[in-house]
Amino acid sequence: MFLEIKDLCVDLGQFKLENINLSIEKGEYLILIGPTGSGKSVLLETIIGFYKENSGEILLNGEKINNILPENRHIGIVYQDHVLFPNMNVYENIIYGLKRNKELSEQEMDEKVKEIAKILEIDHILTRDVTTLSGGESQRTALARSLIVEPDLVLMDEPFSALDVSTQNKLISIIKKIGKEKNTTFLHVTHNFNDIWNLADKVGVMKNGSLHQIGSVFNVFSKPANDFVADFVGIQNVFEGKIKKNNQNHLVNVNINDNITLVSSDVEVCSHLEDYTNVLVTIRPENIIFSNESMNSSAKNILKGTVIDVTYSGPIMGITVDVDGIVFKGLLTRSSFQSLDIQVDKDIYIIIKSLNVHIMDRYSSFKLEKS
Amino acid sequence: MRSKFEWLFIIITSVITILFFIVIGNMFLIPTYEGFIKALFSQQMIFAIGLTLSTSVVSAILVILCCIPMAYTLSRYEFRLKWLFKIILDLPMAFPEIVIGIALLMFLGNYGISRWLGFFGVNLVFNSAAIVIAQFFVALPYAIKMLYSTFNYVDSRYEFVSRSLGYSESDTFFNVTLPLAKQGLFATSIITLARCIGTFAAVLFVGGGILMKTETLSIAMYLNLSTGDIDMAITAGILLVIISFVTIAVMEKYVKEQYV
Numbered sequence: 127m128f129l130e131i132k133d134l135c136v137d138l139g140q141f142k143l144e145n146i147n148l149s150i151e152k153g154e155y156l157i158l159i160g161p162t163g164s165g166k167s168v169l170l171e172t173i174i175g176f177y178k179e180n181s182g183e184i185l186l187n188g189e190k191i192n193n194i195l196p197e198n199r200h201i202g203i204v205y206q207d208h209v210l211f212p213n214m215n216v217y218e219n220i221i222y223g224l225k226r227n228k229e230l231s232e233q234e235m236d237e238k239v240k241e242i243a244k245i246l247e248i249d250h251i252l253t254r255d256v257t258t259l260s261g262g263e264s265q266r267t268a269l270a271r272s273l274i275v276e277p278d279l280v281l282m283d284e285p286f287s288a289l290d291v292s293t294q295n296k297l298i299s300i301i302k303k304i305g306k307e308k309n310t311t312f313l314h315v316t317h318n319f320n321d322i323w324n325l326a327d328k329v330g331v332m333k334n335g336s337l338h339q340i341g342s343v344f345n346v347f348s349k350p351a352n353d354f355v356a357d358f359v360g361i362q363n364v365f366e367g368k369i370k371k372n373n374q375n376h377l378v379n380v381n382i383n384d385n386i387t388l389v390s391s392d393v394e395v396c397s398h399l400e401d402y403t404n405v406l407v408t409i410r411p412e413n414i415i416f417s418n419e420s421m422n423s424s425a426k427n428i429l430k431g432t433v434i435d436v437t438y439s440g441p442i443m444g445i446t447v448d449v450d451g452i453v454f455k456g457l458l459t460r461s462s463f464q465s466l467d468i469q470v471d472k473d474i475y476i477i478i479k480s481l482n483v484h485i486m487d488r489y490s491s492f493k494l495e496k497s
Numbered sequence: 498m499r500s501k502f503e504w505l506f507i508i509i510t511s512v513i514t515i516l517f518f519i520v521i522g523n524m525f526l527i528p529t530y531e532g533f534i535k536a537l538f539s540q541q542m543i544f545a546i547g548l549t550l551s552t553s554v555v556s557a558i559l560v561i562l563c564c565i566p567m568a569y570t571l572s573r574y575e576f577r578l579k580w581l582f583k584i585i586l587d588l589p590m591a592f593p594e595i596v597i598g599i600a601l602l603m604f605l606g607n608y609g610i611s612r613w614l615g616f617f618g619v620n621l622v623f624n625s626a627a628i629v630i631a632q633f634f635v636a637l638p639y640a641i642k643m644l645y646s647t648f649n650y651v652d653s654r655y656e657f658v659s660r661s662l663g664y665s666e667s668d669t670f671f672n673v674t675l676p677l678a679k680q681g682l683f684a685t686s687i688i689t690l691a692r693c694i695g696t697f698a699a700v701l702f703v704g705g706g707i708l709m710k711t712e713t714l715s716i717a718m719y720l721n722l723s724t725g726d727i728d729m730a731i732t733a734g735i736l737l738v739i740i741s742f743v744t745i746a747v748m749e750k751y752v753k754e755q756y757v
Contacts, residue, residue, distance in 0.1 A: 176657050196660040203661045209654045213676050222672075223662030275662055 127185070128152040128311055129173075129279055134182035136172050143168055143335045146182070150279075150328070153309040156340075157322050160332035160358070166315035169332070170281040173313070174201045186278060202277035206284035208264040210256040216243075216267050217252040223275040242270045246300060262293035269297070273304060282314040286321060298324045319360070331355045348410060349392075349484045356408045356486065362455040363409040368402045369485065377426065377480055380407050385450040389426035390483035406486040413482035414456030416445060417475045418466055427478040429454075433470050436463075443468075447476055524734055532728035533735070542732060544709055545717040552625055552713065553693035556632035560640045560689045565682070568644035569674070573653065589638045597634050598702030605630065605703065623705035628713060631699035636692040640685050647681025648674070680752050687748040691741050714740075 127149040134146040143165050150156045158166045171177050173184060175196035184191050191199050210219050217239060224235045243249040246266040251259065259267065265285060272280060286294040302325065304310060314321065322329055322343060329347075330340035331354075339351035350356035356364050367380040367388070378396050380388045388407055399405070420428055431449035438444075443463040447454045454476055458468070468474065499507075528536070536542055571583060589597050603609055605621045614621060621627055651674055659669040675682070697715040704711035708720060714733045721729035 171657065174657070174661055176660075195665070196657070197663050197665055199661075201661060203658060205654060205658075209652065209658050211655060211658075211673060211677075222659070226663050226668070271658075271662070277661075 128154070128187060129313070130183075130185040131173070132183045132185070134169075134172065134184065135180045136168060136177055137180045138168065138177065141165065141168065141335060143172065146337050148330055148337060148340050150311055150313060152311055153305070154327045155305060155312045155314065155325050156328045156330060157326040158313070158315045158330040158332055158337075159317065159319070159322065160315075162317075163334075164332040165335040166332055167283050168335075170203065170283055170313065170315060173279075174203055174281055175199055200275075200278045201281060202272035202275065202279070203281045204265075204268050204272050204283065204285050206287050208268040210259075210264055210267055210271070212257055214256065215252070216248065216254050216256060216259070216263075219256060219267055220252075220270045220274055223271060227275075238274055239270075242274045245304065246270050247296075261289050262297070265289060265293075265297060266300075269301070273308075273310070276308070277310075279311045279313065282312060284316055284318075285314065287316070287318060294318075294320070295324075301325065331358055333358070348482075350408055350486065352486055353406050356406070361408045362411050363407075363414070365407045365452060367405060367407055369396050369399060369405050370401050371396060378485060380405060380483070380485065382407070382452055383450065386429065386452055388478070388483050389480045390485050391480040392483070392485040395485045408484045408486065409454070409478055409482055411444070411455050411457045413478060414454060415477040416447075416456060416458060416462070416466060416468070417477055420475050421477070423477065424479070425477045426480040427476075427483065429476050429478075431474060431476060433468055433472050433474055436468065436470060445474075447474060449476065521738060524731055524738065528728045528731045528735075533732055536726075536729045536732035537736075539729065541709060541712070541717065542729065542736075545712050545714045545733065546736065548625065548628070548711075549694055549713040549715075552628045552632060553690055556629045556636060556693040557686060557690040559629070559633055560636045560693070561682075561686055564637060564640040564644050564685070564689075565675075568641050569648050569670070571641070571645050572648035586638055586641055589634065590642070593698065594635055594696070595698040595702065598631060598699035601627075601631060601634060601699060601703045622703055623707060623711060625704075625711065627703040627705070628700050628711055631703040632693040632696045635696045635699050636689045639692055640689045643685040643688060644678070644681060647678045647685070650681070651677045684748050684752045687744050687752075691744045694740055694744075695737060 129148075129150040131146055131148050134143060136143040141163075146169060148156070158169070160166055168177060172179055175191070175194070179192060186199065186201070211222065214222065220239045220243065221235055224230060224238060230238075239252070240249060243252055246269060248263060248266045248270060251263055254263075256264065256267065265288075269285075286297060289297065298321070301312070305312060312325070314325065316322070326343050328340065329343050331338045331346060331350075333354055339346055339355045346355065347359050347361075350359055350361060353364060365380075365382050365388075367382040370379045370381065371393070372379055376391065376393050378390045378393055380390060382388060390407065396405070415425070420430070429449045431447040431454065433445060434448045434453070435446035436443060437446075441460050443458045443460055445456050445458055445463075445468060447456070456476065458466075466474075567586070571579065571586075602622065605611060605627065611620070611622065621630060655673050655677060656669050659673045660666065664672060695715060696713075697719070700706075700711070700713055701716060701719065704713070704716070706712070706716045706720060712720065714737050718730045718733035718737070721727075721733065
């Protein structure tokens, strides 16, 4: 592992980070998400050495760095509001980190500044006062200042949140390119799910100073470890039920109420649970298939309900269906919506594969998934 | 179009400012021109000006050298009894200057460390060194307070970024923190100098108020007022007003709004 954090606890009086465990491989891109005040920024500033941990270990490249001063950790940081030195121009900000390297000549430093400025497309503003820059130009300058010293790890604290969408997209593609070319490892905190789709190899979800889940993007979004993660990552179908294992078929039945039983293939999750244990079931909206007729298919869950609401979000339609008092939410493209002639109060079938019915142990809400 | 509220506040500000101007300006009308020139170029006044400026510059330099690490410590670091340190350092601003004067006289004089200092031939009362000490103790709390606010304005993340780029804590302090605090530091220096120049009660007690020995401008004003030489007293007062006006004007001109 390139970066490994073991049982990290930080007590700042009014706020605590508790038992943080995570790891990143060299060249990987980890994104941490979570509500405001969940401790994402504190975690970054602890990794870089500005907060002292109360217990736990931080290992970088196999070396314990807990007692190494921030200036010797070779970790860069980029903040949401850029934090460019206001008493220096763009060029002086970028070259600042190189100046302490006595092995580099003035000319070599100058070449490096111009090279990184060209990659980040700020070579035309090098003499500008930083107080006159746009948000995108400031963030590129901050990135250049951090990347020019070739840190082992780059920490990014909501780097795109103050930028417009087009600037965000440009920066995302530049970061992707740099990450690929230089095999740079990134740890990035954000509220923006687009950053995850575009950049992340792995995702962690934090709340109240705890890391609730970390894993591949697919795992976190399709198999949230608990109800908070499910809610935060936007899974809208979360139900409580009692399990009944069906060992012969390697399936688990979950009774949501007297009339609805969902079939799931999450046998492993339930292996330690007794029958009739309370669990939570999650289904991502995009994993629900709509049909006007019941069909003979491989899907184990076919339920008949009534459309009670339709919402529009650009080309995607949100469909809410009531099945015996249980509300399911699904997504459809506009063309499918039209071809099915979906209307409020119309009866419709919803079809869900058992693979897409995920079970969470209701009473072990803190579960760390390593993947 | 100004609102009634705006007018009311502008009027209150104008009336009180004009009152200040009249009270201070009135002093300039009292002495005759000849009396003023004679007092200004008297040996006593020239001595007082020289002593005031020399001791104040030394005191202000010492205050700034001490208040930079102290204000930074209070702004950035957490340690036990920090709250008590802050109260102790703020205390001299809350009680009359004369209390510092008496306390320093007791500490430096025969009731304090004078007996030990005497062994080494050092005397810290009733001389120029005593004036510097008095000015230092009076001005330091104000300087710390001002610079503490300045350092609080400098976002500590500038320092985080600098250190993440490989600079040590001390390099970061000199490369980033101090340059970003330079406006506040300049303002603090000017106010400190003005405060040192204007120190009276503490200087009177520790310096002894000795004619042509520990006679600063404020002491000259006091001594001449006591002996009825109004021209000398008022001239000293006018000089103090002019020096203060120039220092404050310089500060207003060069200290722009903090950009951090």
